[in-house]
Amino acid sequence: MRNTLIFTTLFMVVLYIGACSKKVAILPEDTRGKSTVPVENTDAKMKSPVIVTRDKTAQAVETQDYQFRDIYFDYDRYELKSETIEILSEHARQLKENQNVKVLIEGHCDEWGTIEYNLALGERRSNSVKSFLVKYGISPDRLSTISYGKERPLDPEHNASAWAKNRRAALVTGS
Template sequence: MNKRFATVILLASATTLAACAKKAPEELPPPPLSTTAPATGPATAPAPTGPTVGSQAHFEDAVNGQNVIFFDTDRFNIDSVDAAALQAQAQYLSRYPQIRITVEGHADERGTREYNLALGERRANSAKNYLVSIGVNADRISTVSYGKERPVALASTPEAWAQNRRAVSVVIN
């Protein structure tokens, strides 16, 4: 009877243990995350946004659109508003010493072609001389006069004439 009793207990134990066995899950969990550090290559700088340094757009952004100065009729003197604009340009040029500019002199449509070319030249030289007086190397600035040949406003009104009496600083490559 001992053998029978031992067999019954053994079978009961096996059945009990089988009932307690864990079932496999229906879905496996994701694999563990790697704990090793990723290989690091050379750090790359983020791609620059905005205009390229040395471009006309970059220059205009840096001087807050003050690359144009305006003059009174038959005048080529630098007033306080013009001086502030030219100082902003000089700061830009001191920050980027490799950049050169051309100052374009313009006039309105009134007067002869020759007179307006001479007046445009005086306006361009006036802006250049002011920049040189505040520290910009003269070799970095060239001038050209377009007289009345390149108007930005085409009407024959005092407002249009005022827009055309100007000196424009342009980055050259």
């Protein structure tokens, strides 16, 4: 009986000490004062897109030496920032000039949050880019979305710079 009491007491002490360890919280960068453009929330069910790797970019776009740049987002946000509107407008102009090009919009997140939360956030990010391009006149049939959440980081480091790079929507082209 005495051994059981000692064992239980030691177990509780170890459990208590483990539960009391401090967790370091990294606060997101301050985004007050930065303008954003609201985009309607199109939480449509994800379609099963054809996934095209970055190595298979469309020749029509390659011949013009045009590279689709990633669209970056603030921490825990999916609204398009004012500086990304110009980039997306140029993407839309290129897509209008190359009617045969289809685009897969990949939504990505940083490592913070649960897998489920980041998949949903990545989907909202890819849908906000798709909504912008559709409003610009690109046919929705040419645009598909997918969310990778935090599963495919651009930068695998664990710091603020890497997290900012990983909060993005990437446009992958294919014919």
